[in-house]
């Protein structure tokens with residue numbers, strides 16, 4: 001983990017102020033945010049301050065940004081010390097941020113770290129020639145091309161100690177270097193080149209519409225004779241029996257309502273017709289059935305008998321009728337009124353008369 005402390009006082013400049021050009025730029029950044037939200041511009045302003053100061057952020061620059069945004073100094077210091085993209089100590093001409101997070105570590109970042117230790121010494125120090133300084137940072141989001149490092153603004157990927165060493169030599173000597181993968185892969189395609197979607201016809205347009213053309217050719221072959229005969233027959237029929245278009249063709253057909261309550265009310269009649277009112281008052285036409293007298297439930301009979309036995313009397317519940325059977329859901333009316341041979345055989349009701357298929361459904365209480 002990177003050490004996130006401000007540079008020693010001896011290295012801190014006495015003051016910091018944005019150049020007029022950068023002050024103008026900062027003003028534009030701040031104006032992007034609504035009134036009261038100017039603190040949102042803290043990162044771009046810190047970034048610009050770092051750029052102006054040669055690649056690192058002195059304490060005075062942090063305070064100047066805080067004053068510009070009307071923020072407490074400590075709030076801006078918190079931001080600057082959180083993000084490793086802000087260097088808090090002087091850096092070399094080429095600032096190497098080496099990713100040490102797991103994917104890069106698994107792919108050889110440790111060897112790169114050893115190499116930098118060996119070549120430049122401890123992180124956070126500028127090399128004697130002023131060219132390099134380095135720092136181990138967390139994932140920089142290029143894990144698929146691990147291991148990698150950011151040098152100033154650019155990413156260099158698929159590094160080995162040898163490749164990193166050559167890269168540093170070229171940078172120090174001012175020779176052109178290749179940004180991105182150092183082993184020749186394009187973007188993040190597999191090592192050794194693409195191994196899927198390699199058929200050139202996928203990309204040259206020759207496949208577009210090929211299947212449709214094939215079907216059209218087949219249909220034309222099979223149906224040419226039959227299609228011609230059908231077309232000729234339709235033409236003959238149309239000529240012999242011309243059909244005039246209906247007058248309402250293409251227009252919505254509107255049929256006015258003739259007996260609506262609103263119409264009757266508008267005509268000064270009662271909204272509900274007197275006949276309908278009379279029918280509603282007359283209950284004979286109703287489909288609702290009057291409730292049938294209910295027989296005592298078997299449990300009621302059993303309780304009454306037990307109480308009578310204890311008291312030495314007989315209950316006055318009817319004893320010449322079998323206990324009523326609970327109605328089976330879905331049973332036919334015939335099955336529901338079937339009488340068994342005697343009072344002790346209620347469970348055989350279904351055997352005394354053939355029930356409808358639905359009456360064979362399980363009955364509650366049996």
Ligand code: FES
Nearest residue numbers: 099104139142143
């Ligand atoms: S782990 Fe190194 S870039 Fe993501």
